[in-house]
Amino acid sequence: MINEVTAVPVEYTREVKEELKGTVHEATYSVRNYINSSRQLVTNQNVASEEAGRETVEGEGIIKKCNIYLPAGYDEHDTETKYNVLYLLHGVGGDHNEWFYGGVRNIIDNLIANGDIDPLIIVFPNGRSAHDWTDRTFNSEGTNMLGFYYFDYELRHDLIPFIESNYNAYADIKRTSPEAIEYNRMHRAIAGLSMGGMQSLNIILGGYRCDSSVITGTNSSWNNGLDTTVLAPGMEDLFAHVGAFSNAPTSSDGKVLGSSIASSGHRLQLLYITCGDADGVAIGSYAKSIDGLTEAAGDYLSDFYQILMKDEGHDFKVWDHGAYNFSRLSFKSDHEQAKLKVVSMTL
Numbered sequence: 001m002i003n004e005v006t007a008v009p010v011e012y013t014r015e016v017k018e019e020l021k022g023t024v025h026e027a028t029y030s031v032r033n034y035i036n037s038s039r040q041l042v043t044n045q046n047v048a049s050e051e052a053g054r055e056t057v058e059g060e061g062i063i064k065k066c067n068i069y070l071p072a073g074y075d076e077h078d079t080e081t082k083y084n085v086l087y088l089l090h091g092v093g094g095d096h097n098e099w100f101y102g103g104v105r106n107i108i109d110n111l112i113a114n115g116d117i118d119p120l121i122i123v124f125p126n127g128r129s130a131h132d133w134t135d136r137t138f139n140s141e142g143t144n145m146l147g148f149y150y151f152d153y154e155l156r157h158d159l160i161p162f163i164e165s166n167y168n169a170y171a172d173i174k175r176t177s178p179e180a181i182e183y184n185r186m187h188r189a190i191a192g193l194s195m196g197g198m199q200s201l202n203i204i205l206g207g208y209r210c211d212s213s214v215i216t217g218t219n220s221s222w223n224n225g226l227d228t229t230v231l232a233p234g235m236e237d238l239f240a241h242v243g244a245f246s247n248a249p250t251s252s253d254g255k256v257l258g259s260s261i262a263s264s265g266h267r268l269q270l271l272y273i274t275c276g277d278a279d280g281v282a283i284g285s286y287a288k289s290i291d292g293l294t295e296a297a298g299d300y301l302s303d304f305y306q307i308l309m310k311d312e313g314h315d316f317k318v319w320d321h322g323a324y325n326f327s328r329l330s331f332k333s334d335h336e337q338a339k340l341k342v343v344s345m346t347l
Contacts, residue, residue: 005307007347008324012110013103020113022071024105026096029162032061033153035130035146039215045157052150053209053230064126064133066159067096068167069105071112071119082170084120084331085163086189087155088323089127089196092148092248093136096126099193102316104323117327121167127196129154140225141212149209151199152232160188160238173238181237185266189330191243193319194282197273198248201289205242205268206234206260207252222249231256236264241330243272244289245322246282246314253288258296268297272305272326276312277346294342303329306344321347 015021032044041052042059049056075081090098104122111117126133130147139145160173170187172180192200201207208228213220218227228250244251261268271293275286290306307325312318 005325008321012107015106016109016113020072021109022069024067024069026065027068028063028065030061031064031154031158033157035143035150067124069122082168084187085169087123089192089199091194096124099124102320107324127151141214152203185240188239189241190239191326193245195248197244198251200242200244201251203232204235205257206232207257210250234260234264236266240269243326245319246275247285249285251285251289254291254293255296258293261297262300267300269302270329274307274322276309276318278311279314281314304342308346310346
């Protein structure tokens with residue numbers, strides 16, 4: 001069955017024939033929603049400071065880069081052929097190139113070549129929505145770190161419009177009728193590893209933003225110099241399929257995330273959370289983020305996968321597994337009217 005969660009087949013880690021390989025290119029786009037050097041949210045939208053948890057100001061845009069995977073046979077001139085879009089987010093020390101340190105390209109090529117999934121577009125953003133987005137250092141007081149917790153505004157108002165205006169996607173964010181919103185979200189998926197997994201939960205589902213405890217004047221809950229500030233509004237109106245692989249310690253707990261899902265007014269078709277049971281970084285946050293989520297989400301969650309990987313740590317064995325299974329489970333029409341299904345297993 002396609003819906004079974006399995007280990008990545010060994011043959012799927014190998015390269016496909018040349019004519020079956022997708023292509024990856026780096027794209028640049030303008031960002032008008034980001035954190036500036038004064039820790040303000042620069043925005044061209046009507047965002048209240050109460051929602052953002054900080055002062056919002058107008059300002060000049062910045063230019064950022066992302067990587068884009070296009071499946072074999074993609075033709076930019078063939079506007080009749082449309083594609084689902086998957087966004088894959090990186091970790092705290094990575095950038096838009098990090099996913100390529102693992103085997104995701106070969107895995108996706110093989111999934112498409114073998115008919116396991118429909119051809120799709122994959123976007124690899126840089127998840128730091130900040131003026132210093134190229135800074136990969138871990139500094140709890142840095143604006144580059146703060147930018148991770150404000151990526152939602154860039155994603156909604158800058159990156160998704162760029163992708164859907166320039167590539168042949170099913171979804172079109174410019175269409176805003178209730179019917180179009182529901183159609184669009186079924187054709188977008190998002191997942192991330194480590195810090196990107198936290199973003200999938202806190203930013204997409206609606207958990208807490210964080211800032212330096214030096215700025216908040218509170219004690220860090222995780223002893224890493226970061227503490228919670230305000231709830232993010234969530235992006236369930238844009239995404240129906242969400243994945244978190246080894247989600248980082250600042251991930252919000254399950255009751256918070258489930259309550260945000262329930263209050264969104266949109267049914268989440270797929271939530272896939274995975275972690276290695278020997279992961280000293282994320283096993284605690286994995287457990288907290290699934291605890292109580294199902295009950296709090298109520299009727300607004302369809303398929304919920306909680307997958308532990310035996311004896312695995314904080315690395316690409318888990319993350320490639322997550323990308324493999326999450327991409328197989330996303331974009332399935334049989335989620336739409338289904339009652340809640342919880343799959344909890346150790347692989």
